[in-house]
Amino acid sequence: MTARETLLGMLHQPNCYTMSQAELVPLQLEAARELLAERRQQLPILDRRARETGVDRIDRLDDLIPLLFSHTTFKSYPNSFVQNGQWDRMTKWLGTLTTRSMDGVDLGDITDIDDWVSRLWAAGHLVNTTSGTSGKVSFLNRTQGDDDLLQRCLQQLCWPEPIHPGNKHHVFFLGPRSGPYLLLIAANHVARMYGRPDSLHYLSDETLRLTDITRMAEMRLKMAEGRATPSEIAAMEQNAREKGVEMAARFSEMIRKIVALRHEPMIITGGWLQMWQIMEGARAQGVGNGEFHPDTVIQSGGGLKGADLPADYREQLFEFFGDVRTQQGYGMSEMSMGFPMDKDGYYHQIPWIIPFVLDQEGVKPAGPRDGVVQGRYAYLDLSNEARWNGLITGDRVTIDFRETRPETRLPGLVVHPAISRYANIGEDDKIGCAGTIDAYISGEIGA
C-alpha cells in the first residue's frame, strides 16, 4: 500500500480527524513525494513551476510551498474562448490542468458553456465549478475516483457523533436542484443516501446554469467597450430583482413546509443567513425554541458573505433549533472535503490534506509548524486524481499544530473558528492612479 493509499484509508476510522502530526507527517511527506513525481510527468505547468522555483527535493512539508497555485490557475482561460464559442480551445486549456486525456470529449455542435460542461461529464471529466462572482468561473476537474471519495466521505455526517445513510430524513436544500457546484453535487449525494425519496425539497427545481454567470461577463465587456444600452443594463438588473422576488416566495413556501415537518428528522442545508431567515419565519408562525426532532441535521458553513447578523448568531440559532445534530466544516469548492468541526467549534485536519499557514503575500511560512500560527491558508490535497490540488487561498486562519490544547476536548491539528478574508486589492490603502474600466461599471452588475 502506498503512503497516499494509507492516508485515504484512514477515512472513517475512529481517530481519522484526531491523529498526531508525528504519525501523519512522515506519511504525508512520502505521499507528497510520490504524487509530485507522478504529476510532474502529467502536468507541464507543475513541472515548469518546479523547475523555475528550483524545487527538486521534498525534505520537509514547507518545501512544497513554492508548488502551490493560487485560485487564479483554475480560471485562467481567456474569456474570449467562451464568448467566441471556441470549445476546442477551452478543452485544450482544461487539458493543461488535467492528468487525464481530453481526447474523448465530443466537441461537435456545442451550444453554450453548460453544454460544454455536460460533454465533459459525458466523457468522464466530472468537473465542478465555482460561483464566479466576477463573472468568471473556475473549472476543477474530477475523475469518477474523486467522486467516489466524495461519496465515501458522505457515508458519515455529523462527526464526532456521526449518523449514517438510511433514507429516513426529509431533505431541504436551499439552492437549485442540480448544477456543477461541488455543494450541489454533494447535496444530491446526501439526498440520495439519507433522504426520503418522497420528501426532497429544493429552493428551485431548475438546474444552475453557468450561462447566466457568463452572460454577466459578456455584459461587462459590452459595457467596457461602450456597446451596452441603458435599457440592456436596466433589463439585466430587473431580471436579477425578479429572480430575487421569485426566490423569496419559494423560500417562504419552504419555511412553511419545514415548520410543518419539524417534529420529524430532516436535513436542512444552506447558508447561515438562510438559517437565520428560517428561524425568523418559523418564529413568526409561532414556533418556539427546541421544537425540532433531535435527529434533524443542520448543515451549514462558510462565512456570512456580508450578511448583517448578530455576533452570537450561531448560539441563537442552536437555541432555536434545540438539541439537533450539526454538520459544519471549513473548506472550499477546491478541496475534496471540508475539515469537520468538533463540539468545541474547531476544525480538524483531514489526513490527506496538508494545511499550510503562509505570510500575507502567500510566499513563505508564517511560522514554524508547531504551536499556534496565524496567516494565509494554503493546502495540498493529496487525494485528487484529476489535478494537482495545491492551492493558496484568500483566507486568514489560525492553525494550532499542537497535539492537544485546553480549548478543545479532541486532539490533533485544528483550524480556529475565527476565519476572515485578506483585504482585496485596493482595501490596503495603497493608492495608485492606475485603474481599469471596472471602476466605471457600477450598479448590480459591477458589484
Next chain:
Amino acid sequence: MTEQSRIAATTVAVPHFVKGEVVTGSDASYGSFATPALDIDALVWQRTDAGPAFYTPIDEIIDVLVATGERMKADPSGYLAEAFEAMALVGDLDRGVLQRAYQHLPHMFTREWMEFLIKGELGGIDLLDGWRTVTDPGGRTSQYRAFPPRLVHVLAGNAPGVAAISIIRGALTKGINLLKLPSNDLFTATAILRTLAEVAPGHPVTRSFSAVYWKGGDENVEKYLLRPIFFDKLVAWGGEGSLRSAKKYVGPGFELVAFDPKTSISMIGREAFASPETLAMVAEAAATDICLYDQSACTSSRFQFIEATMEQAEAYCELLQVEMGKERLTASGCGVRMPSTLREEIDALRSLDPFYKVFGKCDGRGVVILSEDPVDFHPESKTVNVVVVESLEDAVKHASVATQTVGIYPPERKADLRERLAAAGSQRIVTLGSALGGGVGIPHDGFFPLHRLVRWITDEC
C-alpha cells in the same frame, strides 16, 4: 525574539505635519508603521476665519516655493534623504527608479514651471491676486477671480511626484490643504512640507498645510472631517476604494475633484515594419511607455494594438521583451516582483500556444503576451499584451472612459485617430514613447486642475 520585540523592530514611525508644525509619536499602530494620535480638531481651519494665505500675494508664494525647491535639492537637513530611505525600505518602487524620481522633485518647483502652470491651467496670474473685469454684450460689467479653496487631498503613492504637484497646486491656490497620505507613500509629502517649514517658518503658506495618515474609509475620521462646513473639495488621485468612499460625503457644498483611476494603451501602425531600424526604434519607444514607474502608473501602457501579420508581430514582441528588460529613467531593469496570481495567468497562457504566445520569463525583466484578443486580466509588473489588429481604427473599440493615454506610432496617424479616441472616452494622445511628462499647465484627465481647485467668485453690478 519575542513577538513584542519583533513588532517593535519592524514598525516605522511616520511623522505628521499639522499646520506648519511637525508632530511625532507612535500612538496609532497600523501594523508595519505607526503614527501620532490624530487630533481631528487640529485638522480643520474654521470658516469663521480666512485661511492663513488667503491674502498673501502670489509672487511671495512662488518665492517661497522656489526657495523650497532649492533647499530640497541641497537637502541640508536630510528630510528628503530620510524619506527616500524609508520609501526604499517599505515602498513598492525599485530603489533606482525611486532615486531618480526624488532627484526630479526639486525641478518641479522652478518659477518658470509654476508660472506656466498658472497661465495654462488658470488663465492668468492676475486672477489669483485680484479681480478681472469683463463687460457682456448687454453692457453689464462683472468682475471675477480665483478665490482660495479649502481642500482635502487624497494622495496616490505610486509616484512621489503626486505629493509634489499636489503641494505646488495647493500652495498656488492660496487655500488651505489637508493632505491624506497613502500607505504606499507615507513620507514624501511630509519631507517636502518640512523643507517648506524650514525655508519659511510660520509663513502663511506653511501654516496652510497639514499632512497626516488615517486609514482610507475610516468613518471615525472621514465622517467628521469631510463636511462642507470645513472643506470645499475633495481632490482624489485614483484608487477605486478612495473614490467610492468619497462618494459618501460628496453633496451640496462639498465637491469631488477626481483624478480617476486610469489605464493606458498604445497603437502601432504597419509603418513600424518599414525597416529593421524603425522596428527597433518603435520597440524602444513602446517599452519606455510600458515601463513607466515599473508599470505602476496610470500612464503606463498595458495593451498594444498593432497592425501586423503574426510573424511580424512575433519579431516585434521579441525586440520589445528585450527592451523591457533595460533600465530607464523611470524603470528598473529587473526590479519588479510579479504577484503570483498574475504569474499563474501567464503560465496558463504559455500552455495555449499557438493561440497565445508568451515572450520572457516572470523574472521582472518583462513579459510580452501576443494574442488576437486582449487578455482578461490587468497586465502589470512589466507585462504587456500585444494584440494583432486589422487596422488601428478597429482598435479604437478597446479605448474607453478608463483609457487615459494612447501612445501612437507613427505620429502622422494621430490626427486621424485622436478624434475617434476622444469620442470613445480617452483623454490624452501622445506620440509613442512620450507618455511620461507633461500634465502641468495643460489639461489632465480631461480638465485644467488648478482651475477646478479654486473657487470662482464674481462681483457683478
